[in-house]
Each structure stands twice: as C-alpha cells, then as structure tokens.
Amino acid sequence: EADIYQTPRYLVIGTGKKITLECSQTMGHDKMYWYQQDPGMELHLIHYSYGVNSTEKGDLSSESTVSRIRTEHFPLTLESARPSHTSQYLCASSDQRGNYGYTFGSGTRLTVV
Amino acid sequence: AQKVTQAQTEISVVEKEDVTLDCVYETRDTTYYLFWYKQPPSGELVFLIRRNSFDEQNEISGRYSWNFQKSTSSFNFTITASQVVDSAVYFCALSDTYTGTASKLTFGTGTRLQVTL
Numbered sequence: 087e088a089d090i091y092q093t094p095r096y097l098v099i100g101t102g103k104k105i106t107l108e109c110s111q112t113m114g115h116d117k118m119y120w121y122q123q124d125p126g127m128e129l130h131l132i133h134y135s136y137g138v139n140s141t142e143k144g145d146l147s148s149e150s151t152v153s154r155i156r157t158e159h160f161p162l163t164l165e166s167a168r169p170s171h172t173s174q175y176l177c178a179s180s181d182q183r184g185n186y187g188y189t190f191g192s193g194t195r196l197t198v199v
Numbered sequence: 200a201q202k203v204t205q206a207q208t209e210i211s212v213v214e215k216e217d218v219t220l221d222c223v224y225e226t227r228d229t230t231y232y233l234f235w236y237k238q239p240p241s242g243e244l245v246f247l248i249r250r251n252s253f254d255e256q257n258e259i260s261g262r263y264s265w266n267f268q269k270s271t272s273s274f275n276f277t278i279t280a281s282q283v284v285d286s287a288v289y290f291c292a293l294s295d296t297y298t299g300t301a302s303k304l305t306f307g308t309g310t311r312l313q314v315t316l
Contacts, residue, residue, distance in 0.1 A: 119303075119304075126308075127288055127308060127309040127311070128306070128308045128309065129290065129306040129309075131303060131304075134303065144303075145303075174242060176242075176243075176244065178244075187234050187236075187246040187249050188244075188246070188304060189246070190236075190243055190244040190245075191243065192241070192242055192243040193242040193243060195242070
C-alpha cells in the first residue's frame, strides 16, 4: 500500500500547455523531493522542500516550479510544456533526519508532443 | 561534492547465477549513509537497504547481501541464485547527514540487471 501518491501516472500533452503533477504523502514527512529521470536512467534532483513554505532548487536546473502549502502536498508545475520536458518525474519524501531512506511515489511519465 | 559511481551500466545473467553490482562513492563527510534502491519496470523506486558509515558489518537478507568496505569506498550488492523477478534497475545512493536541513540523496547512474531463463 503506497504512502506517497503521484498523479497522473501517464500524461501526454501538447506543447505550450500548462500542467501540474500532483504528489501527496500520508506519512507526515517534513521533507519532500522531486527527481527527473532520463530515459538513460539517471536521476536528477530538481526541487526539494524542508517543510511548509520552504522550497529549494535542486542540482539540475529545471523550468518547473513547486509549492508547499501543506505538509502532505508538493505539486510540480510546468507553465508551458515543451518536448524537452518529456521524462519521468519521481516524487519522494523522508523523515526529519532523512537518513532512513526516501519513500518514492510510482512516478509520472510525461510526454510532450 | 558527493559522487556515486556505478560502473556497470547493464548486466545479463542466467537464472540461478550469482551477480554482484558494484558501487563506489566519494564524500568528504565522516558520517554518511549509503542506500540501495530497486526500480522494477513499473517505475517506482523500492528501498532495499540503508547502511551507516560507522557500521561496516556485512548484511544478508535472504538472497541479497551487501559488502561495505570503507577503505575502498565501496558498497557492493550481491544477489545469490538470481531469479527473473530480480530484473530491474538498481541504484546506489549516498546521503549527507546535516541535521536540520534536507538530506539530499546523490544517486549513481544505475545498473540494469536482466535475468533470463
């Protein structure tokens, strides 16, 4: 049973559209993360959050934005989707110390045509 | 800067063979955590193990075992008697341990394991 939920699971969308990828967790974790995964498998951190009203950019520059208004919710938004945004997006959360590993969602596979 | 290297991009084995996935890491921290995750074709990342940098004991869990050697900065993962269900991409990861801040995981590039009959 998943404790972190991502929707949609798959999304095909046209260039220029605005999209929001949803991520919610029920574990009360303060820390949440968004990773972008290449077709070549490599995972890149694009955003993270320490807690409510805290967001930071990750190691890989991304045109997406995030918000953290509630502890359990960490949506990612692309204002104008482009084919270069085609990727898998994985959301994760961890406890305060972050040292017990991340719990990952099932991912959203985004295709921009 | 932290770095995790998984030199093996892809490994193919026949069922029942043993296979070892290599992981080498770099960090300036004296305290850190190492992880292994499994990503099956369905896409989610599944946590397998966490290892504290102070604990160099090897660990065995069923057919899985992990060999942590601080002297060589390696944290290798062995699957004994591999099965088709083990086919997946396996990621090694390293975490910093700064209290009060987001502990970010640095992932390796993954090793794709294909187990055939």
